[in-house]
Amino acid sequence: MTARMGTARLGPAERAAALTQMGAQELDVVVIGGGVVGAGVALDAATRGLSVGLLEARDFASGTSSRSSKLIHGGLRYLEQLNFDLVREALRERALLLQRIAPHLVRPVPFLLPLTHVGWERPYIGAGLVMYDSLGFSFGSTRGVPGHRHLSRRRALRLAPSLRRTAFSGAVQYWDAQVDDARYVMTMLRTAASYGAHVASRTQVVGFLREGERVTGVRVRDLEAGTEMDVRARQVVNATGVWTDDIQELVGGRGQIHVRASKGIHLVVPRDRIHSLTGIILRTEKSVLFVIPWGRHWIIGTTDTRWDLNRAHPAASRSDIDYVLEHVNEVLSVPLTRDDVEGVYAGLRPLLSGESEETSKLSREHIVTHPVPGLVMVAGGKYTTYRVMAQDAVNAVAHGLDQRVPPSCTDRIPLAGAEGYQALWNARQRLAHSSGLHVARIEHLLQRYGSMVDEVLALIEKDPSLALPLSGADDYLRAEIVYAATHEGARHLNDVLARRTHISIETFHRGLGVVQEAAELLAGPLEWDAERIKREVEYYTKRVEAERLSQEQDTDQEADAIRLGAPDVVPVATPEIA
Numbered sequence: 413m414t415a416r417m418g419t420a421r422l423g424p425a426e427r428a429a430a431l432t433q434m435g436a437q438e439l440d441v442v443v444i445g446g447g448v449v450g451a452g453v454a455l456d457a458a459t460r461g462l463s464v465g466l467l468e469a470r471d472f473a474s475g476t477s478s479r480s481s482k483l484i485h486g487g488l489r490y491l492e493q494l495n496f497d498l499v500r501e502a503l504r505e506r507a508l509l510l511q512r513i514a515p516h517l518v519r520p521v522p523f524l525l526p527l528t529h530v531g532w533e534r535p536y537i538g539a540g541l542v543m544y545d546s547l548g549f550s551f552g553s554t555r556g557v558p559g560h561r562h563l564s565r566r567r568a569l570r571l572a573p574s575l576r577r578t579a580f581s582g583a584v585q586y587w588d589a590q591v592d593d594a595r596y597v598m599t600m601l602r603t604a605a606s607y608g609a610h611v612a613s614r615t616q617v618v619g620f621l622r623e624g625e626r627v628t629g630v631r632v633r634d635l636e637a638g639t640e641m642d643v644r645a646r647q648v649v650n651a652t653g654v655w656t657d658d659i660q661e662l663v664g665g666r667g668q669i670h671v672r673a674s675k676g677i678h679l680v681v682p683r684d685r686i687h688s689l690t691g692i693i694l695r696t697e698k699s700v701l702f703v704i705p706w707g708r709h710w711i712i713g714t715t716d717t718r719w720d721l722n723r724a725h726p727a728a729s730r731s732d733i734d735y736v737l738e739h740v741n742e743v744l745s746v747p748l749t750r751d752d753v754e755g756v757y758a759g760l761r762p763l764l765s766g767e768s769e770e771t772s773k774l775s776r777e778h779i780v781t782h783p784v785p786g787l788v789m790v791a792g793g794k795y796t797t798y799r800v801m802a803q804d805a806v807n808a809v810a811h812g813l814d815q816r817v818p819p820s821c822t823d824r825i826p827l828a829g830a831e832g833y834q835a836l837w838n839a840r841q842r843l844a845h846s847s848g849l850h851v852a853r854i855e856h857l858l859q860r861y862g863s864m865v866d867e868v869l870a871l872i873e874k875d876p877s878l879a880l881p882l883s884g885a886d887d888y889l890r891a892e893i894v895y896a897a898t899h900e901g902a903r904h905l906n907d908v909l910a911r912r913t914h915i916s917i918e919t920f921h922r923g924l925g926v927v928q929e930a931a932e933l934l935a936g937p938l939e940w941d942a943e944r945i946k947r948e949v950e951y952y953t954k955r956v957e958a959e960r961l962s963q964e965q966d967t968d969q970e971a972d973a974i975r976l977g978a979p980d981v982v983p984v985a986t987p988e989i990a
Contacts, residue, residue: 420606420828422598422901424938430610431634434465435641439610441809442467442630442645444617444659447477448593448795450651451600452802452822458607459825460806460818465643466609467632469616469984470724471907472601476653477795478594478911479726479759481678481702481714484509484518484796485588486547488693489700491540496547498777502796503548503555506589508823510556513799514591516833516862517599520557521590521705523691524572526580526743534582538562541586557587572688576745585690590704593795594911595860596827598900603828613901614982620648620663620787627663627786635982636903647809650789653762654723660789669781669791673720673760675968677728678713679736680755680917685748686710694743701739708887709754709918712740719760719968724984726758727962727971755917756963764792780804782812799823829862836863847872849879853889860892868895884925885915893930897937904981905931905948906955922956951981 420426434442443453446468454466468474486503509518527533541560548555561584568583569575601611612634619631621642629644650659656671683705692703704711715732733756741747764779778793778801790805803820810817836843837858844851847869857865871891872879878891896902896912908930909923910916915930916923923930931945940948958978962971 420602421899422602422605422611423898424903426605427612427901427903430465430605430612431615431641433610434467434612434632434643437463438629438644438646439463439465440645440813441465441647441649441806442643443649443651444630445651445653445655446470446472446597446601446611446613447475447651447653448473448597448600448798449653449790449793449801449805450649451597451604452798453649453651453790453805454609454611455600455604455607455825456799456802456806456820456822457809458604458609459821460810462806462809462813462817464604464609465645466601466604466611467615467617467630467643468613469635470613470980470982471903471911472613472901473594473597473911474907475655475724476759476762477597479676479678479757480593480795481676481704482590482593482706482711483521483588483702483704484591486544486796487794488540488544491543495777496543498797499544500547501800502794503544505796505799507548507556508799509591509796510589512824512826512830513822514596514599514827514830516829516859517596517827518589518591519859520587521691522558522585522587523693523702524563524568524575524688525584525586525693526568526575527582527584528580530581534562534584537584541584544586557589560584560586571690572692574687574744574746575692576743579743590706591795592860592914594914598912599827599829599862601901602899603825606828611901614903616984617659617662618985625785627784633985635984646786647812648787649805649809650787651805653791654760656762656789656791660783663784663787669779669783669789670765671762671791672718672765673723673726674763675717675719675726675732675758675760676714677732677736677756677758678711679733679753680706680757681710681712681748681752682754683708683710685746685752686744692743694739696739701736703740707918712736712748716761717968721968721972722976723760724980725975726760727959727965727968727975728756728758729965729968729971730963731966732758733963754920755914755922756959757917762791762793778804780808782808786812788812829864832863833858836865856887857889857892864899867899868892871895871898882915882926883929884921885913885919885923887918888913888915890929890933893933894937897934902934903938905934905952906981908934909952916956922960924953924956927952948981951979954978 440462442465486499563583614635617630621629654673694701788808793801844854896908955978962975965971
């Protein structure tokens with residue numbers, strides 16, 4: 413029987429059961445890739461009544477979907493490219509996510525755009541923002557965020573005292589939205605599982621099953637157990653982002669889609685390094701640079717450079733870091749230095765290849781193709797429009813199935829934790845009193861788990877020591893580490909410190925200050941012995957050391973070579989494909 417909404421777990425037992433189910437039946441569709449698009453495809457298909465399996469070679473959201481700017485936005489710069497349809501589509505999705513699908517995970521965020529040219533710039537930017545706000549009203553929906561407003565330099569400085577007075581003449585403030593990208597993917601996978609989808613990480617597709625020309629399933633290697641199995645499916649969806657071409661080669665030939673990777677890096681600095689009540693957006697010669705409020709931190713990024721090296725662990729070089737610091741310091745009264753940087757992360761955008769060599773000009777639209785019978789490929793796009801990409805991919809699946817498939821309904825399906833979130837938020841004082849936690853802790857939990865907060869509190873009720881914060885990362889409770897393993901599919905230390913939480917980028921020690929405590933908390937639900945705890949700690953420590961050293965190198969090639977010196981705790985077989 414399908415689990416009650418919001419109760420689907422992705423613990424070790426559920427992973428084993430999912431693999432058993434996938435091996436025992438022919439599915440309607442199997443999805444390759446556990447990022448935001450793959451998770452969206454699984455949810456879309458499951459809520460249309462199809463039987464679904466999802467396979468991810470690494471951890472869920474371990475690629476692009478945990479290394480984004482963590483924004484849900486229409487893309488102001490696409491207006492300059494006259495791509496109104498893409499902006500309208502993205503703003504419609506923004507409104508849906510804010511108001512209906514995931515109000516506990518997506519929230520409005522203001523941005524200040526400093527103006528540097530007197531005369532033409534204010535009316536030009538203002539006209540663009542009028543259109544941006546207007547497009548947000550399309551399809552009869554509300555924006556879900558306030559409209560833009562013009563500010564004098566004096567009023568802008570009240571909002572952002574850290575801005576250097578001589579760096580700008582005035583400003584415009586507008587609103588977009590932000591999301592915990594990895595947590596969103598995890599919640600979507602749990603939602604899909606609650607509608608019957610079978611979901612498993614650390615499962616690598618190593619081949620395709622064929623009947624003549626038709627693809628009839630995949631050959632899967634369980635990277636944890638070292639075993640292989642066949643998963644039969646009437647349709648297979650390749651939703652592997654920057655690994656799209658690898659999957660196509662596995663099935664034979666490059667095919668109709670070619671994806672190029674563009675690297676974007678982000679810096680994380682403490683909130684007190686920049687005094688501002690609002691986010692900031694800056695125009696650079698190549699793209700835009702965001703200063704994004706993120707709890708007790710700021711996220712600053714991003715870059716946009718071609719990347720042809722290792723796609724599993726893109727490395728940020730010293731040059732990348734200096735580029736971001738140089739550009740943000742152009743408008744700050746007190747410049748940031750490398751000593752201010754708590755964390756650094758690099759991600760790859762999957763861009764559809766075009767004629768231009770400039771990655772910033774490659775297409776951010778998506779494409780869905782049916783290259784061979786039984787196989788659907790979806791690529792391109794952006795995080796904000798994942799749901800539309802998933803809908804289009806499942807429409808292609810439906811076309812390949814010999815049955816009537818209902819239309820997509822994911823625009824009306826709240827994610828796990830959304831139902832009842834607002835009521836619990838309103839009652840957070842009472843919830844704090846009954847749980848014994850400070851109301852600030854309850855707010856933190858509600859904004860991460862929504863109405864599933866009761867599951868976290870149940871762990872604390874059973875073991876009161878889990879109510880304590882982690883000794884080296886006190887934004888997070890010990891219960892959250894356990895919950896990541898029991899409910900959210902985390903199987904290794906890095907899964908928890910880099911994606912279920914963001915301790916790896918939110919602390920100067922990059923997670924090394926909590927690594928032993930976190931490993932011991934995971935040992936129970938994951939059945940680790942002392943030797944396994946030691947091994948997990950060693951792998952994580954080597955990863956952090958390699959990342960830090962790679963960030964001292966001048967070139968991508970040097971940074972990549974050093975980053976690859978830290979082995980994965982669960983290696984993926986060559987060729988990389990998920």
